[in-house]
Amino acid sequence: MTGDLHCHTRLSDGSMGIEDIIALAKKNSVEAIAITDHDCLAGTVRGKIIGERQGIKVIPGVELSSLDSETGRKAHILCYLADSPDRLEGLCKRNSMARKRAGQLMMLKAATRYPITPELVLKCAAGSTNLYKQHIMHALMESGCTVTIFGELFDELFSEKSPDNINVMPKFEDVRTVINEIHDAGGIAVLAHPYVYDSIELMERLTEEKMLDGIEVWHPRQNEEQRKTLEAFAKKNKLLMTGGSDFHGMYGAKPITIGTCQTPEAQFNELMGFKAKRKRQMKKQAAAAVTE
Secondary structure, three states, X not given: OXXXXXXXXXXXXXXXXXXXXXXXXXXXXXXXXXXXXXXXXXXXXXXXXXXXXXXXXXXXXXEEEEEEOOOOEEEEEEEEOXXXXXXXXXXXXXXXXXXXXXXXXXXXXXXXXXXXXXHHHHHHXXXXXXXXHHHHHHHHHHOOXXXXXXXXXXXXXXXXXXXXXXXXXXXXXXXXXHHXXXXXXXXXXXXXXXXXXXXXXXXXHHHHOOOOOEEEEEOOOOOHHHHHHHHHHHHHOOOEEEEOOOEOHHHOOOOOOOOOOOEOHHHHHHHHHHHHHHHHHHHHHHHHHHHO
């Protein structure tokens, strides 16, 4: 079995509902998906139920926001197959509040510059658990200021290179705190798209500290050379390898559908059997310690 293990729904910054995503996966002959909404576990149970009805395996997941304190850059950690996902609710709530405060400030800034109202932005965000840049852009589309989510206006407002950007950086938890909470919940911690957020140095540090379980190798915004580099790094350090389309529907930066990037069968099976393998290793180590 292969799978697209990075998909977003309307619950975070995607444009499609859970039912629509699963139907699209079936249409595209994708065998398994992971719903990995940002700092949101709300779609996990529902996704699994709908997936079973449609013959699509839905892997429990979430994409958790964090901060690399050493560089000040954001980093995203994908969590899969948590035994006790409720233990992540506190972290999700804290991250969500930080994102919401930042989103509201950006929304107000945009409303002073363009003919949109906070009410319209919130209407565009209906169904989401938070407020994202895409919702602000959607409101600007509704108001006739642009015809696309991404483009010149998006770059003006949100590109770090733009002198007129309205960016407000949410105050997320440190990446090590996030990974520790994932492990405390019995989950698997995978660094999302290392090249997208310039997280290669972070990847190396976390690997040296033996904190990461895996890295996202296959991603639409990572080219073939980068993929090969990540694959070699993962093999050398015995890390899991995952892949996914990072699907956002019409809220995506480029036309990408579910299944564009997937986790190959061998790596998918390694992910699914990882926790059982880790338990066997821990039992073996415990038994060896007793005999000594």
